[in-house]
Amino acid sequence: MKNIKIKVPATIANLVCGFDILGMAINEPYDKMEVKLLKTSDIIIHHTDDFGLPVEASKNVAGIVLMKIQEHLNIKNGFELTIHKHIKPGSGLGSSAASAAGAAFAANALLGNILTKEEVVHFAMFGEELASGVRHADNIAPCIYGGITLVKSSDPIDIISLNAPALFVAAVHPQVEVKTSDARQILKKNIQLKDAITQWGNIAGLIAGIEKNDLSLIGRSLNDVIVEPVRSILIPEFETIKRKSLELGALGGGISGSGPSIFMLAEKKETAQKLAHMMKSVYDQIDIDSFVYVSDVNKTGISIEEQNF
Known part of the structure; x- marks a missing residue:
């Protein structure tokens, strides 16, 4: 068989x-x-x-x-x-x-x-x-x-x-439920042209940064003005984790898929490990169980x- x-x-x-x-x-x-x-x-x-x-x-x-x-x-x-x-x-x-x-x-x-x-x-x-x-x-x-x-x-x-750069990922999965179907339903059906232009620039910048291995450009492009502002309200402490991650040296990051997991990109594994520790501590402080992962890119x-x- x-x-x-x-x-x-x-x-x-x-x-x-x-x-x-x-x-x-x-x-x-x-x-x-x-x-x-x-x-x-x-x-x-x-x-x-x-x-x-x-x-x-x-x-x-x-x-x-x-x-x-x-x-x-x-x-x-x-x-x-x-x-x-x-x-x-x-x-x-x-x-x-x-x-x-x-x-x-x-x-x-x-x-x-x-x-x-x-x-x-x-x-x-x-x-x-x-x-x-x-x-x-x-x-x-x-x-x-x-x-x-x-x-x-x-x-x-x-x-x-x-061409995926040699980056490290810190991700946290808080034990709260966010269904993909629900996360899609709350999205706006229409967006303003100025927001679309900003988003197109970020997508183009991110792809260019990935292809050029330009970590600074990748970091500057990890910005979402359309989906994240809506979906992030479903994820406890999202803004806190994002702010603290940037303070600890993350290139940037956001919601993984439709959530509730949050991911951050880092140049070094040690930074990713610090990010994961911080992420878990944030949820520990508000009594939400969470799983954290530190990984490199699977090529x-x-x-x-x-x-x-």
């Missing part, structure tokens, strides 16, 4: 100003997945965590991806999937994207790599649609490609890999740990 074991990275979507178009893969936290190719058409899902995620394929972000691949390729084989989830659902660190992208990646490998990377992204996006109601690829793309990615277009899919995306073909 063909089977594969993979390691799937967490991701940080938007990178502050790049709503739905920018994303970055990080090394901590990550999920592990084991996928077997079955002779029957069944899709069997197992979870080893206590998050209470559904195991019915049509209601599971990984399951729906496998169903779409079956349907599109008209194959009779099914899949048995075991997910060891360490990226907590609802964290804003790409938990649903990890499951969806991992399922698409593994299925493609088991079927002989008959899909292009763009097609793997296409099928993984069905999982994001199930999770949030929107087919977006800002988490999916870096999870599959690694590093920092620009989603130039979702239809047709056009993904551009950027490879999903990796194969073992395969038996």
Whole structure:
């Protein structure tokens, strides 16, 4: 029986100003997945965590991806999937994207790599649609490609890999719930032209800074005048953490995906460690449990740990 074991990275979507178009893969936290190719058409899902995620394929972000691949390729084989989830659902660190992208990646490998990377992204996006109601690829793309990615277009899919600088990330996940669907609904439907111009400048500056490895330009461009002002009200102590992070030497940062996680970028690991300590202490002081992560950029995306073909 063909089977594969993979390691799937967490991701940080938007990178502050790049709503739905920018994303970055990080090394901590990550999920592990084991996928077997079955002779029957069944899709069997197992979870080893206590998050209470559904195991019915049509209601599971990984399951729906496998169903779409079956349907599109008209194959009779099914899949048995075991997910060891360490990226907590609802964290804003790409938990649903990890499951969806991992399922698409593994299925493609088991079927002989008959899909292009763009097609793997296409099928993984069905999982994001199930999770949030929107087919977006800002988490999916870096999870599959690694590093920092620009989603130039979702239809047709056009993904551009950027030259990720050697940066470190400090992230905190306060144990409060912010649903992606809710975080999208509160966004403004119309924006002022002056805000759009400011945002376009920040996105362009951020991409230029990444490509030129200009840390100062990256820092100056990590500013969001459209989404963050609205979403940040859902996250306790967001402004405090952002202010203290800059005081401690962070290049900048903001909300990871739709939240509630907050991330900050730093040039040195020692700075990122100080940021993580500060982040946790802020939430400890107001009796909110939190998890903190210090990581570098994952430049490879999903990796194969073992395969038996």
